[in-house]
Amino acid sequence: MTSSAMQQLYQQIILDHAKSAHGSVAELPALDADTATGESGTDVRLAQSHQVNTTCGDEVTVRVALSGTGVDARIDGFTWRGAGCSISMSSASVLHDTVLNTSVAEAEAMLDLFREMLRSRGTIEPDEEVMGDAAAFAGVSKYPARVKCAMLPWVAFEAALLQLR
Amino acid sequence: MPRTLPPGSGGTVPWSMTFVAPPASSRDQTPRTGTAGADKLGAATLAADTLSADEVLRIRNDFPVLNQQVNGHPLNYLDSGATSQNPISVMEAEQEYYEQRNAAVHRGAHTLAFAATEVFEAARATVARFVGARENEIVWTSNATEGVNLVSYSFSNASLGLGGPAAARFRLGAGDEIVVTEMEHHSNLIPWQQLALRTGATLRFIPVLDDGTLDLGAAAEIVNPRTRLLAVTHASNVVGTINPIEDLVALAHGVDALVFLDACQSVPHLAIDLTALDVDFAVFSGHKMLGPTGIGVLYGKAELLAAMPPFLTGGSMITTVDMQTAEFLAPPQRFEAGTQRISQAIALAAAVDYLAHTGMNRIRTREAELGRRLVEGVTAIPGVRLLGPGLGVERIGLAAVDVAGVHAHDVGQFLDEAGIAVRVGHHCAQPLHRRLGVTASTRASTYLYTTDDEVDQFLAVLAEVAPFFGATR
Numbered sequence: 001m002t003s004s005a006m007q008q009l010y011q012q013i014i015l016d017h018a019k020s021a022h023g024s025v026a027e028l029p030a031l032d033a034d035t036a037t038g039e040s041g042t043d044v045r046l047a048q049s050h051q052v053n054t055t056c057g058d059e060v061t062v063r064v065a066l067s068g069t070g071v072d073a074r075i076d077g078f079t080w081r082g083a084g085c086s087i088s089m090s091s092a093s094v095l096h097d098t099v100l101n102t103s104v105a106e107a108e109a110m111l112d113l114f115r116e117m118l119r120s121r122g123t124i125e126p127d128e129e130v131m132g133d134a135a136a137f138a139g140v141s142k143y144p145a146r147v148k149c150a151m152l153p154w155v156a157f158e159a160a161l162l163q164l165r
Numbered sequence: 166m167p168r169t170l171p172p173g174s175g176g177t178v179p180w181s182m183t184f185v186a187p188p189a190s191s192r193d194q195t196p197r198t199g200t201a202g203a204d205k206l207g208a209a210t211l212a213a214d215t216l217s218a219d220e221v222l223r224i225r226n227d228f229p230v231l232n233q234q235v236n237g238h239p240l241n242y243l244d245s246g247a248t249s250q251n252p253i254s255v256m257e258a259e260q261e262y263y264e265q266r267n268a269a270v271h272r273g274a275h276t277l278a279f280a281a282t283e284v285f286e287a288a289r290a291t292v293a294r295f296v297g298a299r300e301n302e303i304v305w306t307s308n309a310t311e312g313v314n315l316v317s318y319s320f321s322n323a324s325l326g327l328g329g330p331a332a333a334r335f336r337l338g339a340g341d342e343i344v345v346t347e348m349e350h351h352s353n354l355i356p357w358q359q360l361a362l363r364t365g366a367t368l369r370f371i372p373v374l375d376d377g378t379l380d381l382g383a384a385a386e387i388v389n390p391r392t393r394l395l396a397v398t399h400a401s402n403v404v405g406t407i408n409p410i411e412d413l414v415a416l417a418h419g420v421d422a423l424v425f426l427d428a429c430q431s432v433p434h435l436a437i438d439l440t441a442l443d444v445d446f447a448v449f450s451g452h453k454m455l456g457p458t459g460i461g462v463l464y465g466k467a468e469l470l471a472a473m474p475p476f477l478t479g480g481s482m483i484t485t486v487d488m489q490t491a492e493f494l495a496p497p498q499r500f501e502a503g504t505q506r507i508s509q510a511i512a513l514a515a516a517v518d519y520l521a522h523t524g525m526n527r528i529r530t531r532e533a534e535l536g537r538r539l540v541e542g543v544t545a546i547p548g549v550r551l552l553g554p555g556l557g558v559e560r561i562g563l564a565a566v567d568v569a570g571v572h573a574h575d576v577g578q579f580l581d582e583a584g585i586a587v588r589v590g591h592h593c594a595q596p597l598h599r600r601l602g603v604t605a606s607t608r609a610s611t612y613l614y615t616t617d618d619e620v621d622q623f624l625a626v627l628a629e630v631a632p633f634f635g636a637t638r
Contacts, residue, residue, distance in 0.1 A: 005582060006578075006579065006582050006633070009578070010575075010633070010634070015635060019635065056574050056589070056590050057590060057591060057595075057604060057605060058572075058574070083604065084572060084574075085572035085573075085575050086572060086634065087574075087575070143578070146574075149574065
């Protein structure tokens, strides 16, 4: 019965990330005791955001470490923990790979692209060169009920960044 | 008067032309007596005590929504535990009311107002008969949740001294205990949590065993002389088990505690006689029993309702009013403030007629068959865990499962792609899911229009889930 629509939604990249997630930790240490998120030592500033999808109970906490300020601000560290469906968990894993060690400006641009693609109801063909694995979520945009799943970690990331502005 | 069309009766609209009248044997409309089971007499006179495959197909003709394609497949609706579908007669009853007699009930002296009041109260009588109650024991609410809140807030008001000496028996405070169970739907849990918080009473619960049934041994200890109320579900919306209400009522009444029954999953599926069960209160909702949304029912023993202070106040529930005080009407009007859910109540009565004519005992038997088929099927699939007891324990026609390594939302998406509608998530029963060691599950729930083939298709597609997601756990 496995239809092409199902395979478009659950692309192998998504299933792989869901099974072996990048950047996820079983427990996040207290924010002020976290030495694992971010590699540049004492220069980093940490923030986190916990988001819940009330429709299904999926939850994710994203923690980011920023180094530098202004135009030099970079995502120096990114860890997360969560529980949820394969779409939300793989999305967090892909987000980790996408924004770690990029500038905040690049990360925010990617966030806009990702959101635009997911809101497009399948009308936007993503540029894989630009979006990398995140382009695999284009199929999710045809399933309005699942857009929230894919957006969940990105919304948490956005909220964490906002705290460090 | 409202139409009381039997199953298979179409209407005047074009798509109802496909109806096939059921054979006379499918009608067991024996009038209820106060103490008989909902269709005890009717079932005894029937040759067949279940719904045949042909009858199920005929019944389906009365439910136009079932006749559609979803994602290129015929809709396989296995979510009746969440909301059931409506037969044509229910939709027509609502439309007929608006076309012919829409008016304010219980006020106004014109002919239309009389006609509206008459059908509104006839609906109450129909629903009362269906559950073995008297008319003044049936209170309309917007849904079952509102019924739970009505009673809990009435007790809350009594605890503040409202209702005078008659309501003293409902007053709660420190030292009093409210007992619920670990398998409750949130709607029969949170209102009691809140009542305990408002009054200082203690909330306790009867735990669930590993097999998903209530720990009745523990219940005998937890229900004690400090217990004032026991709130329990009749049938679980997750594990499908039917709780031994008679035993629990005996336990609670033995210590002079009141019993509040969540009958949302039992009244639609079993022949229920609330008077015989001897529960003090019960709630059920229209949309789970072929009726429309926006209508629920609170049952309360007449003597209790008569002593309770109101919850919602305002128009239509008073006798005399001055600027400082008001006198209230007798039940049920005391608890029906404001404009009522008239068309919904009338349509619910049409749904009750449909169920009664089909025969609740036959529906129960048919659903037990579907429940068995589900249980046998899911337990045969590797990596699929059935929540709750297996074969040998009677259940309503539903089964909730956990597919190892695959989140319930992904399971639901995969099934939806094949046209199969199921419920995924915690089904408003987080504590029970936690107790059973999962955060979410996938639930297939059947009703009188469900075919064997639909159950089999669900099982076949469910078996493909783990391989598709490459689940290895």
